[in-house]
Amino acid sequence: xxxxxxxxxxxxxxxxxxxxxxxxxxxxxxxxxxxxxxxxxxxxxxxxxxxxxxxxxxxxxxxxxxxxxxxxxxxxxxxxxxxxxxxxxxxxxxxxxxxxxxxxxxxxxxxxx
Amino acid sequence: xxxxxxxxxxxxxxxxxxxxxxxxxxxxxxxxxxxxxxxxxxxxxxxxxxxxxxxxxxxxxxxxxxxxxxxxxxxxxxxxxxxxxxxxxxxxxxxxxxxxxxxxxxxxxx
Numbered sequence: 001x002x003x004x005x006x007x008x009x010x011x012x013x014x015x016x017x018x019x020x021x022x023x024x025x026x027x028x029x030x031x032x033x034x035x036x037x038x039x040x041x042x043x044x045x046x047x048x049x050x051x052x053x054x055x056x057x058x059x060x061x062x063x064x065x066x067x068x069x070x071x072x073x074x075x076x077x078x079x080x081x082x083x084x085x086x087x088x089x090x091x092x093x094x095x096x097x098x099x100x101x102x103x104x105x106x107x108x109x110x111x112x113x
Numbered sequence: 114x115x116x117x118x119x120x121x122x123x124x125x126x127x128x129x130x131x132x133x134x135x136x137x138x139x140x141x142x143x144x145x146x147x148x149x150x151x152x153x154x155x156x157x158x159x160x161x162x163x164x165x166x167x168x169x170x171x172x173x174x175x176x177x178x179x180x181x182x183x184x185x186x187x188x189x190x191x192x193x194x195x196x197x198x199x200x201x202x203x204x205x206x207x208x209x210x211x212x213x214x215x216x217x218x219x220x221x222x223x
Contacts, residue, residue: 004155006155008153032210034210041217042216042217043117043203043205043214043215043216043217044156044203044214045214046211046212046213049210049211088155088156090156092210099144099146099161099163099207099210099212100158100161100171101156101158101212103155103156103157104155105153105154105155106155
């Protein structure tokens, strides 16, 4: 079983819709939870990260962590065609080494105009 | 400020050939990483470095070697390429938790 599971999609929604992207994980030692966005044929870029449980909002993006359920989500409000990309969740276990990220498989998202 | 750059962008190798991928960063980051990305597998850590002169194995280190002789550079070597090493390779660097990625190298081994 992979430490981090993410539905690969693809996910296709109309412009303006609310998008929900999710990951589950099995290692309760994960403490930092991140979302990366990757455009086609580009490197991943960090969207946002949260420490422990709770919500974090940045413009149209909201990251949510539920450590009791080992479940994290990224919500995109008022989705735009420019949001079309692959979204990767990633987690850090500080016990193993501060900088070792474990990634989900990525969800490919398309926003249709 | 170029961030993280990778050389080359594309490469085709025959089985058994060797090559070196170069990663350079101009952000004075201590930490550097090499990942490979394959369809359905996400990003997997090959090797990483916590500072000049240090390297450590990641999740999938077999068949690869690395060196960090200068703080700004991190080299990934394939001594004898195999078709299973066909992939997109990404380098990243970080100060703390935010990793900055390069544009990637597409490698095909025939």
